Amino acid sequence: MRAGPMSDLHLLPQDSFAPVCAGVVGAGYVGLTTGACLAHLGHHVVCADIDEERVERLRRGEIPIVEEGLAEVVAEGLSSGRLTFEVGAAAAAADADVVFLCVPTPQGADGGADLRYIETAAAQIAPVLKAGALVVNKSTVPVGSTRAVEDVLERPDVAVVSNPEFLREGTAVYDFLNPDRVVIGADDRSAGERLGDMYAGLNAPVIITDPASAETIKYAANGFLAMKISFVNAIAAMCEAVGANVDDVVEGIGADQRIGKAFLKPGPGWGGSCFPKDSRALVKIAADYGYDFTMMKGVIDVNDEQKRRMVAKVRRAVGLAPGRGLKGTVVGVLGLAFKAGTDDLRDSPSLTMVSSLIAGGARVRAFDPTVDVAPEGAKATVLAGIELVGSVREAATGAKVLVIATEWPEFAKIDLAELATLMQTDAVVVDTRNLLDAAAVRAAGLRYDGVGRR
Ligand code: UGA
Numbered sequence: 001m002r003a004g005p006m007s008d009l010h011l012l013p014q015d016s017f018a019p020v021c022a023g024v025v026g027a028g029y030v031g032l033t034t035g036a037c038l039a040h041l042g043h044h045v046v047c048a049d050i051d052e053e054r055v056e057r058l059r060r061g062e063i064p065i066v067e068e069g070l071a072e073v074v075a076e077g078l079s080s081g082r083l084t085f086e087v088g089a090a091a092a093a094a095d096a097d098v099v100f101l102c103v104p105t106p107q108g109a110d111g112g113a114d115l116r117y118i119e120t121a122a123a124q125i126a127p128v129l130k131a132g133a134l135v136v137n138k139s140t141v142p143v144g145s146t147r148a149v150e151d152v153l154e155r156p157d158v159a160v161v162s163n164p165e166f167l168r169e170g171t172a173v174y175d176f177l178n179p180d181r182v183v184i185g186a187d188d189r190s191a192g193e194r195l196g197d198m199y200a201g202l203n204a205p206v207i208i209t210d211p212a213s214a215e216t217i218k219y220a221a222n223g224f225l226a227m228k229i230s231f232v233n234a235i236a237a238m239c240e241a242v243g244a245n246v247d248d249v250v251e252g253i254g255a256d257q258r259i260g261k262a263f264l265k266p267g268p269g270w271g272g273s274c275f276p277k278d279s280r281a282l283v284k285i286a287a288d289y290g291y292d293f294t295m296m297k298g299v300i301d302v303n304d305e306q307k308r309r310m311v312a313k314v315r316r317a318v319g320l321a322p323g324r325g326l327k328g329t330v331v332g333v334l335g336l337a338f339k340a341g342t343d344d345l346r347d348s349p350s351l352t353m354v355s356s357l358i359a360g361g362a363r364v365r366a367f368d369p370t371v372d373v374a375p376e377g378a379k380a381t382v383l384a385g386i387e388l389v390g391s392v393r394e395a396a397t398g399a400k401v402l403v404i405a406t407e408w409p410e411f412a413k414i415d416l417a418e419l420a421t422l423m424q425t426d427a428v429v430v431d432t433r434n435l436l437d438a439a440a441v442r443a444a445g446l447r448y449d450g451v452g453r454r
Helices: 029-040 052-059 070-080 089-093 116-125 145-153 172-177 189-198 211-242 246-254 275-288 294-317 349-359 377-382 392-396 409-413 416-422 438-443
Strands: 021-025 044-049 083-087 098-101 134-137 159-162 182-185 206-209 330-334 363-367 401-404 428-431 447-449
Touching: 021 029, 021 089, 021 116, 029 044, 029 070, 029 083, 029 098, 029 172, 044 052, 044 089, 052 083, 070 083, 070 172, 083 089, 089 116, 098 116, 098 189, 116 134, 116 145, 134 145, 134 189, 145 159, 145 211, 159 189, 159 211, 182 189, 182 211, 189 206, 206 211, 211 246, 211 275, 211 294, 275 294, 294 349, 294 401, 294 428, 294 447, 330 349, 330 392, 349 363, 363 392, 392 416, 416 438, 428 438, 438 447
Parallel strands: 021 044, 021 098, 044 083, 098 134, 134 159, 182 206, 330 363, 330 401, 401 428, 428 447
Antiparallel strands: 159 182
16 A cells, blocks of 8 residues: 655656646545645645535644545645635635535435536536636536536537546545546547646656546545455455465465456455445446456445454354343444544444444443544544543453454554553453564453454
8 A cells, every 4th residue: 555654745846847727626634635635736726615614624624534645735735825715615616727526425315326516516606617728527427427517518619628646545645646647537638638638747647548547546446446345355254264365365366467466455344534435336237238257246235244243253252152132242443434534424334334233232432532422523423432532552452342443543552551450351352453462462362253254
């Protein structure tokens, strides 16, 4: 996996660089990262969101999400005057030569992507777009959506291109400034090149193709990455059955350069705001065009099964016979975010596991460094019913089982000797991230169960 140190913040525009007036619609992790990084590259950016409070906070340099390096690039843009924040899509588009659409495309009722935010944004910018402006679709959208945006805009003088993002939450700024490639889908090649020039400060190949191929590249990339993880999780299950060690198996297969080691870390299953919705959307798009994507369905099934396997580990840890409940069992859970480096709880495998444990009668005490003990707003709704605590110690105290659900680096440094004194006798650590050294946990007097480890 690419590392994420913020080493490239001083990357300078090239001589041929021509600053562009850009508008960004949506100040979520994609839009905010895109806007701030474009300003960092030397462009003039107006970034807009419908949430007035969010815009107010951003104007003060307050970042609403956990995202490494974002505060620095936003602060830089605010102080240089190249980054400003406004309310509403039209404000972003009015003076822009290039407008980036970075709004959510949540999963719709039929498994496909819900395009209502894209369509609304397109309708709002249509009347104010400058003649000859370029509209860039960065949101993940089904094949054919570039055309759909053109239809909503009804502006023949405006070109619409697709420019999928490949930003990981938690390392989005690093990924933006150090891309493996820039993908642009344009019917009109000169429009594609115009956008490509905006990224001239980045040292990355620019692939210009047609819109349908660019849209497919995005889904294929996420689908393939999800497939890698499901594959390694399935291999981990096999390792447990045959008495092999998945760490060594990954080392062995990863040494083959055709395979590589990246994205082969076994875990509790993939989650987050992208893989779950994009993998389902891929199946749906294929079905809409008459292709039964059974392989992708299998990837999703393995992922669902993986989360159940983790809960089964807890049951096994306390010696429960099939069908018996977990009533009275105290389970500490470390980590609620879907992965480390983010406070995002969307489709988090940890939450799926916690709900299942609670439904089975367990008393769950959970700690995550990015979650308050008394959360507010949307987070409070998502976490309703979970007993939140403010430290690893509190989560572990009196627990029979401690589940490591998110790979926060601080969990790797737990004082194991102290942990053993805090937990019940004969307690178990269920390490769904293979974060701890199994031998060290056992040496501290605890039992240990990882994923695919002997
Ligand atoms: C993912 C892609 O990696 C980005 O390239 C893409 O731009 C983004 O979706 C998107 O479509 O917007 P993200 O969801 O932020 O990024 O997170 P990842 O780092 O890809 O992790 C996804 C899930 O896979 C997490 O639950 C993570 O814990 C899990 N994972 C990842 C593993 O279990 N093992 C691994 O080896 C890697």
